[in-house]
Amino acid sequence: MIFKKFICLFLLAASISISGCSSLLVPVQISPYTNRVDEILKTSGSNRPQLEKFLTGFDSPEKKQAAQFIAANLPPCDRAGLSSGLLTDNLEYAFLARATTPWGKDVPWSDFLHYVLPHRVSQEKAVEWRKPFYTELLPVVSKCNSMEEAVLAVNRWCFSKTGFKSTQRWDQNPLMTINRGWGRCEEAVILTVCALRSVGIPARQAMVPAWQHSNDNHTWTEVKIGGKWHYIESANPDYGLDHAWFSGSARKAPLVISYAYGQLTNPEEPILKRTFGCTLLNTTARYAPVSRTTIAVRDNSGKPVPETAVFFSVFNYGSFSPVAVKTTDAEGKTDILLGPGSVLVSAAQGNASAYTGSTWIPGEQKKRDNILLSLTPENKPEGNILFRFDYNDSQAASAPPVNSEGAKKATEDTLKKSRLDRLQGMKDAASRFNPDLGPQIALAGLNVPQILLALNTCPTQFLPELKAEIKALAPADLICATGSELVSNTVLAVQSRAEAEDAGLNYNDKIFNEYVLNPRIMYEQMRPWRSVLHTEFNFDKGKKIAHILAEIGKTAKNLDSSPRGPLGSSLSPLGVYESGTASNNSEICLFATAAMRAAGIPARYLDEQGWTEYFDGKDWQPFYPQSPELTGNRNATDESRSYYSPWQTIKFRLPGYGKEDKHARYFRDFTVSRLYGRKFFRILEKTINGQLDEKNNIWEISVPTGENYLISARRNNKNEPNISVIKIIQAPIGTLNRQNTTRK
Known part of the structure; x- marks a missing residue:
């Protein structure tokens, strides 16, 4: 799966709690969602009548509150386009599953709202999946003696509908994945979470935004059974609970994020970030050793810099991929819980910026060191650095082998x-x-x-x-x-x-x-x-x-x-x-x-x-x-002037790649990445022309002028990358020639 892009409802902090209780509800007339629902309606445009019809279509206090909860957290794409029929069917069948499955009424009200009721899982197009899934899966889970058995039965059903195959950058909805018969890991998650929710089982998406021991990323399904969260490989019946091909890989995860629809109160796991309509939970500790670090951001005179974004990036696909962003408090500080290994930590304000590597290797260090980012004017993130992640880990050695299609071949x-x-x-x-x-x-x-x-x-x-x-x-x-x-x-x-x-x-x-x-x-x-x-x-x-x-x-x-x-x-x-x-x-x-x-x-x-x-x-x-x-x-902007002017061409030979060695490849071994806002890198995928002279092992690359960097790495025998970062201003080391070229 190609990783993608990451990047509020205020729950009432009153003496009446709705978290973890299935019987005590906040009365609708003092609903904590009222103000947010009003804002949603104001930005729903011509679809407002559909949302109002949905919100006024229920008599019971529970369903009214559930409808307000869904509406209060609707992303823009849903509030602008979803019909009252889709939203109503989603709610009615969620309550039907709650009433007709053995475990349904035992699911706490808060878990029901955040992990059973939601109509979507990720960035897929919202569609009417709940009714057909409930209809087909209710007979399946009715034969099960426990929720755990039901989870595995549902996962097997998902496997019967889809297999793994890389697809495209936008997410398929669950019906699309069934129609296609294939999906990448996130699409398998969307299908599996929807299927589990259709029969009243609390489920959510969890993911590593970017691996550090290899390229790419991974996402999987988490289910809550008996008050405890477990993980499964989505649409793959090969493994049981808390046992999957990625179990060993997750032990080296820099960060694991789990998603909750809406704003959680008193969550079990630390909150990574609250965003509109979603709570991002830092669940790394469930999968890997973790250590907390505090980051202090200071300006050039040593004063704290509040309200500043701090980015955390790992090396992935020949560049630095952001996996998290935190904002400093009034004292210019923030903190984060991270897994083992190395991250690039960066921050900027105006023309001043700071960049540093942070490494924590369990067994060698007790904890990750605290970090001081001193913002320096006209600073450049250039140089060489070794990113580490390998450590002595007996638990990783016991992880099962990779087998995305399953080992129980007969069935x-x-x-x-x-x-x-x-x-x-x-x-x-x-x-x-x-x-x-x-x-x-x-x-x-x-x-x-x-x-x-x-x-x-x-x-x-x-x-x-x-x-x-x-x-x-x-x-x-x-x-x-x-x-x-x-x-x-x-x-x-x-x-x-x-x-x-x-x-x-x-x-x-x-x-x-x-x-x-x-x-x-x-x-x-x-x-x-x-x-x-x-x-x-x-x-x-x-x-x-x-x-x-x-x-x-x-x-x-x-x-x-x-x-x-x-x-x-x-x-x-x-x-x-x-x-x-x-x-x-x-x-x-x-x-x-x-x-x-x-x-x-x-x-x-x-x-x-x-x-x-x-x-x-x-x-x-x-x-x-x-x-x-x-x-x-x-010539409207500096960016347009650069884009429409002759592009800059560089020629280079990467160290360590000889004629007898494999050739360096874009994405795998190197990239040209742009530094955005002096804060984080993003790979140039389209605004670039290039070719390799295989005979002489020389790359020729053309890009518009700008904040572009040549980033490359050679991995050691532990697969840890030795990273080189060179600003493309003057000819980088090893350049043979440089000239202007026109855009093709």
């Missing part, structure tokens, strides 16, 4: 074969219907009938464009698209192109297919936007491109801010438009890109730059949604 292979047979049947049907397009249609998994329906019902004159759309769509989009949505998107895209041509904007089919017809822009969850946005943004009444861009810019500038936590996806373009809100610049750019495409203007989002581009018939031009007056100005 599990039968379950797997049944799943694959269903997918093969869909593949055969797709090939019979259209031999040329069959392989692409088959990627829709169990959703193949919807793709076939689209092809069978599409007007003949639009079939070439529909086929182009299907070829361009990612499997994750094919497995959830409906036939009517596909046809509607195609027809409107073709019509908007014709309108653009009438207005004098012309472009070829390749640009049309990729930047007008394609409904996907970046990593957002799909929600059809074209028909609504085309009604508002189009070439009618003799409009030109400038008029439409001005309208889009005006809409973007008038958007209100809506806070977002780690739960819930980014607002879709339609969600931004209908709610009149956005959580960040990325959502604004997604909306602007969709609005331009809806009008027939080719558009794309440059996520690493933070603005959009449109095609004017001759070239790509910058469009800054929140500053439309700067449209087309390539």
Whole structure:
């Protein structure tokens, strides 16, 4: 799984406690959620009537309070788009599971609210999973003699629905994962947590944001049985409770985070961070040795620096990956509980910053040393450092071997074969219907009938464009698209192109297919936007491109801010438009890109730059949604000037990689990473051109000028990285040549 990105409701601190008690409830008339619910309704836009219908649809005090709890913590994407029907069914079936399972009523009220009732697990699109899961799984768990037995039975059921395979950066919802028959670890977690919650078992997601002993990360499922949390490998029946392939790896975890919907009061584990609609718990101590460290941030004169973000990063995928961020208090201090190994600790304020490595090796040190960050003007995080994590750990040696498909082959292979047979049947049907397009249609998994329906019902004159759309769509989009949505998107895209041509904007089919017809822009969850946005943004009444861009810019500038936590996806373009809100610049750019495409203007989002581009018939031009007056100005900011100017080229040979050795690879062995706000690094994935001269073992890389660093590492015999960090200003050590180049 590609790791992704991490980054409030105030529970009433009254004498009446709702934590851990299933019978004592806060009366609805003095509900602690009232103020937050009001804020949610104000930022729900045109979806407000749906939320109000949900909130007023229950008679019992328990259900009323549960509805307020869900509504008070709705992420922007949910409050802008979820129907009252989905939310009501989710609540009713959660209470039904509470009443009909042997353990349901024994689950404390607080655990029920935070770990059974929630309609979502992570950043997947919220869908109606609870009713079908409850219907199918209730007979399964009814045969079980204990909650533990039920957990394992549910996990086996999940295994029958999906296997492990890397997918895409945005999360599949549980129905998508079943349709596809595959999912990465986080998608297996989403499926498993939903399945457990559907039968009243408290469950949540836990994860290591980034490993330090290897690349990548991992996430798994935690379940609460008899008042104690346990872990399982999601959708994998190979292991029981607290026993999985990652048990040994977790002993070297720098940090483990568990997620709770809403704001927990008096949690059992230390709180890492409270964010909107979610409490992040530091559960590292359940998996690995831990040590607490205190960080003090001082300015250049030695004075405390309050309200400053402190970042903690591990070495992963050839760069420093942030795993946590803490904020200093009034005395300029913060603290954190971390597992063994090394982290980069960084902070910045204005042009002053500080960076230091922190290492704790159990058996060699009693605890992790406290850290002093002295902010220094124009400081650069350059140099060499060894990051360690290896220590003598007998518990890790007893962990089971990796086997993501399970070792009980007789039973599990039968379950797997049944799943694959269903997918093969869909593949055969797709090939019979259209031999040329069959392989692409088959990627829709169990959703193949919807793709076939689209092809069978599409007007003949639009079939070439529909086929182009299907070829361009990612499997994750094919497995959830409906036939009517596909046809509607195609027809409107073709019509908007014709309108653009009438207005004098012309472009070829390749640009049309990729930047007008394609409904996907970046990593957002799909929600059809074209028909609504085309009604508002189009070439009618003799409009030109400038008029439409001005309208889009005006809409973007008038958007209100809506806070977002780690739960819930980014607002879709339609969600931004209908709610009149956005959580960040990325959502604004997604909306602007969709609005331009809806009008027939080719558009794309440059996520690493933070603005959009449109095609004017001759070239790509910058469009800054929140500053439309700067449209087309390539010198609008330092970043745009750098991006549109000739790029800087460096040539280098990494130490330790000889002609007889393996070649250095991007991501695995090195990256060019940008330092953002002088605080943390992020790998350049798209704003970069490069190639390797294999004969001479020399890399040639081109990037825009900026706060870019060449970060590389060679791992020792313990797999610990010796890291080199070089600022790309002058030619780095080993550079043979340096010149300017134009962007490709």
